[in-house]
Amino acid sequence: MITIEEHLAGILQATHRLPSVPCGLADAQGLVLAANVTSRWPVPLFDNSAMDGYAVRSEDATAGAILTVVADVAAGSDEDPAIGPGEAVRIMTGAAIPSDADAVVPLEQTDLGTAIRAEAPERITVLVAPAPGAHIRRRGQDASAGAVSVASGARLGPWQLSAIASAGIEQVTVHRAPRVAIISTGSELIAPSGTPRRGQIPESNSVLLSAAVREAGAIITSAATVADDPPALRRALDATDADVVILSGGASVGAFDVVKAVLGEERGVRFSQVAMQPGKPQGFGVLDEGMLAFCLPGNPVSVAASFEVFVRPALRQMAGFAVIDRPRVIRTAGAAWTSPKGRVQILPAVFDDEIVRPATSGGSGSHLVTSLAAATAFAVIPAETVRVEEGEPVTVMVLA
Amino acid sequence: MITIEEHLAGILQATHRLPSVPCGLADAQGLVLAANVTSRWPVPLFDNSAMDGYAVRSEDATAGAILTVVADVAAGSDEDPAIGPGEAVRIMTGAAIPSDADAVVPLEQTDLGTAIRAEAPERITVLVAPAPGAHIRRRGQDASAGAVSVASGARLGPWQLSAIASAGIEQVTVHRAPRVAIISTGSELIAPSGTPRRGQIPESNSVLLSAAVREAGAIITSAATVADDPPALRRALDATDADVVILSGGASVGAFDVVKAVLGEERGVRFSQVAMQPGKPQGFGVLDEGMLAFCLPGNPVSVAASFEVFVRPALRQMAGFAVIDRPRVIRTAGAAWTSPKGRVQILPAVFDDEIVRPATSGGSGSHLVTSLAAATAFAVIPAETVRVEEGEPVTVMVLA
Numbered sequence: 001m002i003t004i005e006e007h008l009a010g011i012l013q014a015t016h017r018l019p020s021v022p023c024g025l026a027d028a029q030g031l032v033l034a035a036n037v038t039s040r041w042p043v044p045l046f047d048n049s050a051m052d053g054y055a056v057r058s059e060d061a062t063a064g065a066i067l068t069v070v071a072d073v074a075a076g077s078d079e080d081p082a083i084g085p086g087e088a089v090r091i092m093t094g095a096a097i098p099s100d101a102d103a104v105v106p107l108e109q110t111d112l113g114t115a116i117r118a119e120a121p122e123r124i125t126v127l128v129a130p131a132p133g134a135h136i137r138r139r140g141q142d143a144s145a146g147a148v149s150v151a152s153g154a155r156l157g158p159w160q161l162s163a164i165a166s167a168g169i170e171q172v173t174v175h176r177a178p179r180v181a182i183i184s185t186g187s188e189l190i191a192p193s194g195t196p197r198r199g200q201i202p203e204s205n206s207v208l209l210s211a212a213v214r215e216a217g218a219i220i221t222s223a224a225t226v227a228d229d230p231p232a233l234r235r236a237l238d239a240t241d242a243d244v245v246i247l248s249g250g251a252s253v254g255a256f257d258v259v260k261a262v263l264g265e266e267r268g269v270r271f272s273q274v275a276m277q278p279g280k281p282q283g284f285g286v287l288d289e290g291m292l293a294f295c296l297p298g299n300p301v302s303v304a305a306s307f308e309v310f311v312r313p314a315l316r317q318m319a320g321f322a323v324i325d326r327p328r329v330i331r332t333a334g335a336a337w338t339s340p341k342g343r344v345q346i347l348p349a350v351f352d353d354e355i356v357r358p359a360t361s362g363g364s365g366s367h368l369v370t371s372l373a374a375a376t377a378f379a380v381i382p383a384e385t386v387r388v389e390e391g392e393p394v395t396v397m398v399l400a
Numbered sequence: 401m402i403t404i405e406e407h408l409a410g411i412l413q414a415t416h417r418l419p420s421v422p423c424g425l426a427d428a429q430g431l432v433l434a435a436n437v438t439s440r441w442p443v444p445l446f447d448n449s450a451m452d453g454y455a456v457r458s459e460d461a462t463a464g465a466i467l468t469v470v471a472d473v474a475a476g477s478d479e480d481p482a483i484g485p486g487e488a489v490r491i492m493t494g495a496a497i498p499s500d501a502d503a504v505v506p507l508e509q510t511d512l513g514t515a516i517r518a519e520a521p522e523r524i525t526v527l528v529a530p531a532p533g534a535h536i537r538r539r540g541q542d543a544s545a546g547a548v549s550v551a552s553g554a555r556l557g558p559w560q561l562s563a564i565a566s567a568g569i570e571q572v573t574v575h576r577a578p579r580v581a582i583i584s585t586g587s588e589l590i591a592p593s594g595t596p597r598r599g600q601i602p603e604s605n606s607v608l609l610s611a612a613v614r615e616a617g618a619i620i621t622s623a624a625t626v627a628d629d630p631p632a633l634r635r636a637l638d639a640t641d642a643d644v645v646i647l648s649g650g651a652s653v654g655a656f657d658v659v660k661a662v663l664g665e666e667r668g669v670r671f672s673q674v675a676m677q678p679g680k681p682q683g684f685g686v687l688d689e690g691m692l693a694f695c696l697p698g699n700p701v702s703v704a705a706s707f708e709v710f711v712r713p714a715l716r717q718m719a720g721f722a723v724i725d726r727p728r729v730i731r732t733a734g735a736a737w738t739s740p741k742g743r744v745q746i747l748p749a750v751f752d753d754e755i756v757r758p759a760t761s762g763g764s765g766s767h768l769v770t771s772l773a774a775a776t777a778f779a780v781i782p783a784e785t786v787r788v789e790e791g792e793p794v795t796v797m798v799l800a
Contacts, residue, residue: 026610043769043770044767074587074628075628076586077599079599094586094698142769149770161607163769163770163772164592165602165608166604168602186494197478198446199446199495200478201444201445204565205562207562207564208565212558215558307558365541369443370439371542373563375559
């Protein structure tokens, strides 16, 4: 048996960031920047008003001063009206400050207050004298032209996309999202809505893996189910066009373990016994076309655990993420439970600010898919621990 | 001025869960179940083997017993071979346990070990006697027929979808995702890739809001930019087909505040001053067609803060989520900063396990979009606080 760390190290060594590609902002959500985005201009682009009010020469705008309103500048206007002594210009939030002004008197600091009309008034009385520069947002205060708006390596969420648009950029360079194919193997599998005869069970791994792949930021290119029939699996693999193929089932020591039979020798995939529970039988390798192949065990909880421990970090690395692991926190065991000797237990669990406990009282079997549905995390128990006692600290891999 | 809580209460009072609709599992990811899913059958469906090995009558399978292998049951097989005294059946993981067997001897606990051949051997020697029931997964151990697999109100992530498929269900009842339209207003707005003349700025709110809406689990139906022109905004609203329309800009006291002009009176939207910074001018109401209208201020940081505080909880409530708020944690201020008197500060921030600090040293202006890009959270500072001192506890709204 090898450790989780040894198997993962082999995977990550063979896993490379995907090429960087150009991408429009509208399609870039969730991807990782592959190059710095620099601003085309200073942000803000020009001195502008932070308030609805009056642009003034501050030396004129003493308390009690009566100023003549000579112009009206709306947001978006390209006007730059001259302001003489004793004059003011009505200005709206975001509008360019006239070159002659050095301060803004907000509406509420004039005799007319905020009851505003479409037409600017003829004159105003200043109630509170503005300091020079008051209520002016300065050109370049947020960022100068050429400054890095969002750095390479950042995930493009709403706020990053907003900053990039503000920097005048609509096309960015990103690592493309991994393209992933899923193949569920097993002659016992039928569609969930079917009517199973003796020995048949519903196929559920493709829906689990499809959703997990998408939540990791990758794209599903195909999902297929094949029987324990080597030629059928070979055909399915030959038809697969993806960066990664995730197979489930048929990876153990059984007589009909089709994945091991097809991928074990000829295509350079290594099968290992990994010291974890569930998820002991694991295969990984790089196929001829450069496609990564993950061969996971077939039971749902094994698939879920294997995905989190091995597949997701690889997908995140391909997509360019700096952080590829799930966050882990320490909580206190809210119950006692057993853990297999010599294997790391990956147990479906629920947790709150204080405690963690098994998701159900049903045990830790790899086939207990209903208990998986109740879980929001995996408790990760070291290989040397055979029993977790209530009150002991436990590592929690946070998933939901 | 009204408080954040008062404005949000008005919004949530007018916000209803969307109707429940049937949905195939393949399209259900991220949605919220509107009815319990009950299992069509016991899970597991039948007693099956947890190991590759030999199904035996435990009273015969003493240590050292030599058993004749009379049949071979693969996963998916519907065979139920008879097992007489002194006999065994080779069986693979997941295959149905023959009716005559009451235990499984794993491959590695026989004289032949795990070196398995396609053809079953003629006989085996048992090395370790199995207890009655050993390595058998019992029918219904995980869930009985008719039991609730996933309860109404659950978000359908990978694990829940897997449990539902295992329960034999491919069609579920969910709350549909909110359909959201976005309208950015302002005569100053041009496309980010354009060449601004004096007074013009790039439009960035639509990309921010589109991404934020999608990350909240909702669907964008349209995104438009309109000038400060009431007839144009009326036309844009009339053309909008959505559950929610989010407008940005034009919601304050300015002379050309088009959103307030169009929606203020005739269509029953209420505009308020909310005691927060940024985001003071807010509008909300229900339009004739039942469409919710959020009227947010125009600056990017204001839009981001308003979305998190007011829009996202409403979208989550419509989608059926039990928890509609972002998680909040307490951290220690890693720097000192000022906060406006009488208004709750919503400050772009970064945080780790111990401290929180402003995302940049540039200040808290609502136009500082580049600082927003560096943030992963909002620090939420009470209205009565005018200065946060280094070392004080601070509430952090966790976003990324």
